[in-house]
Amino acid sequence: MERYEVAIIGAGMSGLAAGIRLAHFGKKVCIFERHYAPGGLNSFYSKEGRKYDVGLHAMTNFVKPGVKGTPLGKILRQLRISREELDLSEQVGSRIAFTDADLRFSNDFELLESEVERVFPREIDGFRGLAAEIRSYPDAKLDAPYLSARSVVRNWINDSLLEDMLFCPLMYYGSSTEDDMDFSQFVVMFRSIFLEGFARPLDGIRKMIRLLLDRYRKAGGIRRMNTGISKLETSDGRISRLILDDGKEVEAEIVISSAGLPETYRLIEGFENESAEDLEGKLSFTETISIFERQPADFGWGDDTIVFFNQGSEFEYRNSRETVDLRSGVICIPNNFEYGERSLDEGIVRVTCLANYDQWIGYEEDEYLNEKVRWNERIWQSASQFMPPSSLEYEKERIAWDMFTPKTVERYTWHARGAIYGSPSKMKDGTTEFDNLFVCGTDQGYLGIVGSMLSGIAMANQHVLRA
Amino acid sequence: MTNDECKKVVLEIIAEIAPDEDLSDVNPDVALREQLDLDSMDFLDIVMELRKKHGIEVPEADYGELASLGSCAAYLTPKFNALV
Numbered sequence: 001m002e003r004y005e006v007a008i009i010g011a012g013m014s015g016l017a018a019g020i021r022l023a024h025f026g027k028k029v030c031i032f033e034r035h036y037a038p039g040g041l042n043s044f045y046s047k048e049g050r051k052y053d054v055g056l057h058a059m060t061n062f063v064k065p066g067v068k069g070t071p072l073g074k075i076l077r078q079l080r081i082s083r084e085e086l087d088l089s090e091q092v093g094s095r096i097a098f099t100d101a102d103l104r105f106s107n108d109f110e111l112l113e114s115e116v117e118r119v120f121p122r123e124i125d126g127f128r129g130l131a132a133e134i135r136s137y138p139d140a141k142l143d144a145p146y147l148s149a150r151s152v153v154r155n156w157i158n159d160s161l162l163e164d165m166l167f168c169p170l171m172y173y174g175s176s177t178e179d180d181m182d183f184s185q186f187v188v189m190f191r192s193i194f195l196e197g198f199a200r201p202l203d204g205i206r207k208m209i210r211l212l213l214d215r216y217r218k219a220g221g222i223r224r225m226n227t228g229i230s231k232l233e234t235s236d237g238r239i240s241r242l243i244l245d246d247g248k249e250v251e252a253e254i255v256i257s258s259a260g261l262p263e264t265y266r267l268i269e270g271f272e273n274e275s276a277e278d279l280e281g282k283l284s285f286t287e288t289i290s291i292f293e294r295q296p297a298d299f300g301w302g303d304d305t306i307v308f309f310n311q312g313s314e315f316e317y318r319n320s321r322e323t324v325d326l327r328s329g330v331i332c333i334p335n336n337f338e339y340g341e342r343s344l345d346e347g348i349v350r351v352t353c354l355a356n357y358d359q360w361i362g363y364e365e366d367e368y369l370n371e372k373v374r375w376n377e378r379i380w381q382s383a384s385q386f387m388p389p390s391s392l393e394y395e396k397e398r399i400a401w402d403m404f405t406p407k408t409v410e411r412y413t414w415h416a417r418g419a420i421y422g423s424p425s426k427m428k429d430g431t432t433e434f435d436n437l438f439v440c441g442t443d444q445g446y447l448g449i450v451g452s453m454l455s456g457i458a459m460a461n462q463h464v465l466r467a
Numbered sequence: 468m469t470n471d472e473c474k475k476v477v478l479e480i481i482a483e484i485a486p487d488e489d490l491s492d493v494n495p496d497v498a499l500r501e502q503l504d505l506d507s508m509d510f511l512d513i514v515m516e517l518r519k520k521h522g523i524e525v526p527e528a529d530y531g532e533l534a535s536l537g538s539c540a541a542y543l544t545p546k547f548n549a550l551v
Contacts, residue, residue, distance in 0.1 A: 025515045065487070068504035077485055078508055461511055466527070 004030045004222075006464055007242055007252035009229050012040020012413075013449060014441035015258040016212040017456030020079050022464055023221035030252075031221065034228030034245065034414060039209045040258065041413055041420050041442070042449055050346075052289055052402055053204045055420070057306060057332035057350065060173065060192040061450040062090060062107055062199035070196060075453045078461075081211055088199035089337040091305035096165045097386040098310045103165055107197030120162045130156035135195065137187045143428060149186035150179075164315035169193055169308040171317040172330050172352070174447030176281055176421035178318045185447055192448055198305060200337045202344070208449075228414075229259075232267045238436045239268075254464055258441035258456070260415050260422050264432070273433075279443075281419020282319050284406035286355040288376045291400040292347035296333050299347075299390040299397070307331040309386035320356040324375045326382040329353035346399075351383045357406040357417045372403045415442070430459040438463045468547040470540040476521070476547075477513070477539045481505070484512040495537035517543070522550060 006022050008015045011033035022029040037043055042055030061072045065083055076083060093106040101119050105112035109131075117124040130153060150163070157163050167181075170189035175181050181189070201207035216223065231243035232255070242250045257264040262279040265271060273279070297303060310328040317328075332350040335343065363371055380394070406418030415422065422442030430438040440459040441452055468476075478490050481503070488503045499505055513533060517523040523546050525533065532542035 025519060069506070073487070073504075074506070074508060077487075078512070080484075082486065457508070461508060465515060466511060 002030075002248075002250045004028050004250065004252045006030075006254045006256060006460075007032060007250060008256045008258070009264070010040055010258035010441065011035075011038040011223060011225070012258055012441060013042055013208075013212070013452040014444070014456035014459075015040070015256070016209075016216055017075070017079060017453040018256050018258075018440055018460040019221045019223075019456075020212065020215045020219055021457055021460040023216060023219035024080070025465055026220075027464065029221050030250075031216070031223045032227050032229050032242070032244070032250075033223070033225050035412055036226050038213060038223075038225070039205060041409070041415065042205050042452070043209070043412075044204065044206050047402055048400065050291065050400060051206070053206070053334075054287070054404060056200075056205040056208075056449050057330065057334075057352075058091060058198035058200050058337075059088060059208075059450065060196065060198060060448045062088060062197040071192070071450050071454055072196070075450060075457060078457045079212070079215055079453070081215065085211055087201050087207065089202060089339045091198035091200075092303045092336045092338060094169075094198065094306040094308070095304055096168055096308045098161065098165055098168075098315070099312055101161060101165065105194060107199075109195055112194055116162065120159055123157055123159050123162050126156040126158065127162070131195070134187050134190050137184075144184050147183040149181040149183040152183050152186070161313055164310070164313075166190075167317070168310055168315050168328065169306075169330075172308060172328075174421055174451070175317065176283060176419065176426075176442070177424045178282060179316065185445070188447055188451065192450065198337075200334065202337075202339055202342055204334065229267060231269055232264075232437070234268060234271070234434060237434055239434055253436060255437045256456075256459055256463070257437065257439050260441070261427060261432070261439050261443040262423060263414060263416055264437070264439060268434075271433075279423045279425060280416045281422050282417075282424055283317075283421060284319075284355050284357040284360075284409070284418040285352050285420060286324055286360075286375065286379070286403060286405045287350055287352045288379050288403045289401060290349045290380070290394075290398050292349070292394075292397050293399055294347050294392075294397065295343070296335050296347045296349060299392050299394065300388050301333065301349075301390060302388050303336050304331070304387070305333060305336040307383075307386055309383065311382070311385070317354070320354045323356055323359045323371065324379060325354040325356075326378055329379070329383055331383050331387065351379050353379055353382075355406055357410075357419075360405045360407045360418075361410075368405075368407070372405065376401060376403050421447070430455075430463060468544055470544050473540040473544040473547060474536050477536060477543070480513055480516045480520070481509075484509055484516065493536055495540070496535060498534045499536065500534070521547065523547065 005027045006029040008031040096103045103115045116127045228245040233241040330352040409418035426445030428445040444455045446455040
């Protein structure tokens with residue numbers, strides 16, 4: 001029988017990062033991935049000869065070279081990846097666009113500060129106080145008990161519009177809980193988006209995945225694609241054997257799963273977890289991607305990198321009642337990063353919105369395709385209210401489009417209910433009810449793309465290398 | 468191996484795990500953490516690289532011995548010399 005010191009379930013960001021750490025230090029490690037493509041929730045695919053990114057709009061946590069002690073520096077060091085290899089380009093600038101107010105922000109925190117002062121002059125002292133509390137919040141406080149981020153923010157901010165505007169990007173880029181967040185996670189997201197910032201390799205997520213795969217292979221790690229785990233067998237409170245989709249059996253001393261906590265528990269035969277349903281993710285999303293021959297700036301859409309929009313004065317971050325919640329979303333224009341002399345060949349506009357899993361999964365195949373067409377147009381109409389008016393007819397100029405839904409996410413990542421941010425309750429130390437089974441990735445609790453890699457690193461360090 | 472050679476080995480490892488740090492002027496008598504931006508993950512890597520590259524084992528109880536370059540040399544030099 002095949003035997004490994006460590007078996008990792010899933011070749012996404014966290015699984016690959018964990019694999020690199022373990023292979024680098026001589027562990028016999030194998031990553032099992034059911035999909036044919038690596039990347040998990042942050043991946044890419046080809047359609048009609050064109051490559052589309054899924055997941056990642058931008059790398060969060062960007063800091064300039066030389067800034068010490070931040071998550072980006074940590075993951076690059078731990079994975080032995082240099083900044084030159086990653087070749088990140090910074091965002092031009094982003095916006096939080098609500099019907100009644102607009103706040104610009106960039107990788108320079110002073111811009112957001114001055115914008116808050118301009119739009120909410122009476123709130124600026126409170127905002128600075130909140131930022132100071134977040135800056136001094138200890139990194140290690142991941143084991144702190146749940147504390148409502150709304151309640152902490154309200155100690156500093158009186159205007160509920162500003163409060164919602166600050167929550168909107170932080171929730172959209174990582175929160176698995178509705179309407180409120182745990183304060184420690186709010187701190188992580190606030191730092192990663194507002195205090196640090198956005199950047200992107202010219203080639204998008206592919207660049208990052210290629211670097212991770214290359215490191216893993218060179219370190220001697222083994223990777224089995226098209227090879228899912230269908231069952232985990234247990235004895236004496238331990239995982240004794242992994243059963244592959246083709247029925248073959250594998251043994252491993254330690255199993256690290258990035259499949260999600262309820263998804264992993266479901267693999268364990270005879271294991272009844274009472275809270276399995278509560279553990280399932282509540283929030284799903286759709287994303288539409290439109291491709292144009294011309295650059296977005298030619299349409300008059302300006303140079304916004306990412307726009308977090310919301311109609312009306314109240315922001316609701318909840319499971320959508322409608323098929324798609326058109327009231328809020330995220331517009332990402334990958335062309336609008338500081339690539340210098342280089343540029344993307346085509347214009348790309350991506351729009352992400354909250355979506356209802358049950359409705360998307362309920363459509364028959366023909367209906368599903370029709371709904372995609374219908375909602376793509378409606379999403380575009382909603383989002384375009386928050387972009388400068390176009391001088392050209394967008395529909396005539398569009399040369400291709402695609403849309404993914406909660407159904408797509410579930411089909412290719414096997415994350416329950418297509419919930420990209422996973423379970424509302426996280427296992428921050430990565431331990432499970434089985435001695436040699438650990439979770440990393442979305443359900444471990446570090447958020448965002450840098451967080452997912454940090455999760456794989458931290459779990460490999462803590463439960464394998466240090467043990 | 469001399470103490471100075473041992474310090475060089477440790478600096479080579481730090482240069483590899485933290486290529487963005489300036490190691491030209493490390494004071495051997497001051498804690499590494501006070502001079503360089505190293506966290507507990509980096510110290511784990513120093514220990515792991517010592518094992519991987521040189522076959523030196525540092526049990527967790529002894530991690531404190533790696534605090535400064537000087538204490539590294541005092542602790543590790545006899546271990547290196549015991550290898551041959």
